[in-house]
Amino acid sequence: MGYNPIAYDNMVNGHPWAVQWGPLEVGDICDRVCLDAVLNKYQPEAVVHFAAFAYVGESVQHPAKYYRNNVMGSLTLLEAMVDHGIDKIVFSSTCATYGMPEIMPIVESTVQCPVNPYGYTKLAVEGMLKNFATAYGISSTCLRYFNAAGADPDTLVGEDHNSETHLIPLVLDAAIGRRDSITVFGDDYPTPDGSCIRDYIHVADLAEAHLLALQKLEQGSGFNVFNLGNGKGFSVFDVVKVAQQVTGREIKVKLGPRREGDPAQLVADATKACRYLGWKPELHQLETIIETAWRWTLKQASTEIINHDAD
Numbered sequence: 001m002g003y004n005p006i007a008y009d010n011m012v013n014g015h016p017w018a019v020q021w022g023p024l025e026v027g028d029i030c031d032r033v034c035l036d037a038v039l040n041k042y043q044p045e046a047v048v049h050f051a052a053f054a055y056v057g058e059s060v061q062h063p064a065k066y067y068r069n070n071v072m073g074s075l076t077l078l079e080a081m082v083d084h085g086i087d088k089i090v091f092s093s094t095c096a097t098y099g100m101p102e103i104m105p106i107v108e109s110t111v112q113c114p115v116n117p118y119g120y121t122k123l124a125v126e127g128m129l130k131n132f133a134t135a136y137g138i139s140s141t142c143l144r145y146f147n148a149a150g151a152d153p154d155t156l157v158g159e160d161h162n163s164e165t166h167l168i169p170l171v172l173d174a175a176i177g178r179r180d181s182i183t184v185f186g187d188d189y190p191t192p193d194g195s196c197i198r199d200y201i202h203v204a205d206l207a208e209a210h211l212l213a214l215q216k217l218e219q220g221s222g223f224n225v226f227n228l229g230n231g232k233g234f235s236v237f238d239v240v241k242v243a244q245q246v247t248g249r250e251i252k253v254k255l256g257p258r259r260e261g262d263p264a265q266l267v268a269d270a271t272k273a274c275r276y277l278g279w280k281p282e283l284h285q286l287e288t289i290i291e292t293a294w295r296w297t298l299k300q301a302s303t304e305i306i307n308h309d310a311d
Helices: 032-042 056-061 063-084 117-136 167-176 203-219 236-247 271-277 286-310
Strands: 007-009 024-026 047-049 088-094 139-145 147-149 182-185 197-202 223-228 233-235 253-256
Touching: 032 063, 047 063, 056 063, 056 117, 063 117, 088 117, 088 203, 117 139, 117 223, 139 203, 147 167, 147 203, 147 286, 167 182, 167 236, 167 286, 182 236, 197 203, 197 286, 203 223, 203 271, 223 271, 233 236, 236 286
Parallel strands: 007 024, 047 088, 088 139, 139 223, 147 197, 182 253
Antiparallel strands: 197 233
């Protein structure tokens, strides 16, 4: 789209091979000296802020880690933006700020009541951005993701987490034999098949929304929030069933107890993003999302075999 993206990452969870469209600068979001050096070097027009720890379970066990990085790091970044005259930011937020809402689908005005430290840290940064818009004139857009999934259709990049907690990669790991089975946590929720229902959005559609949000910020000012989801929910058992159809392989399922804090349903109403940003999800079918993720999984497995043979 004509932008030159400079990736700034401490590489704690990142991969150098995933930075393919611009330079990589290794640094921590809490390191003001390093941030200043990079901002002086490139003099960017805007920031797209993804730098956060994002494991819900880990946030419950280690909340200090999450508040220090996600909240204090964001404050350090925003202060640096003010001092360097950068007045536009797109922020990676989350549906976790809503907690466990009872009414579906979820709209942006739904009460935000997080149930874990991760959600609280994202909500805190949303509040910070609203305040910075008023006080310092920083225009910001918060994009509340639902369940990001899938892989780049050309398999240039895809999910590679250590450890993996996302459902679709775990299901596909079971399909390819990296794990024996997939565990379904709870089959007694008030849903049609008893398992949790989530709204899955393809990562390519997610990326497109960020570009549109950035372009909109170039035209106007202020603070805004948008849900990013497809508006349709699929259960855990739905995902397993479709994954078996896509892969042509059996996927063994084990039942486990409910996980504390897991809402029965999370489904987005993304009407606002569609109307205001002109955004329309193109890869919204669950089969398409899983198919792109499966091709990425097969590519990873092929690379693993080649590397093993080379060793």
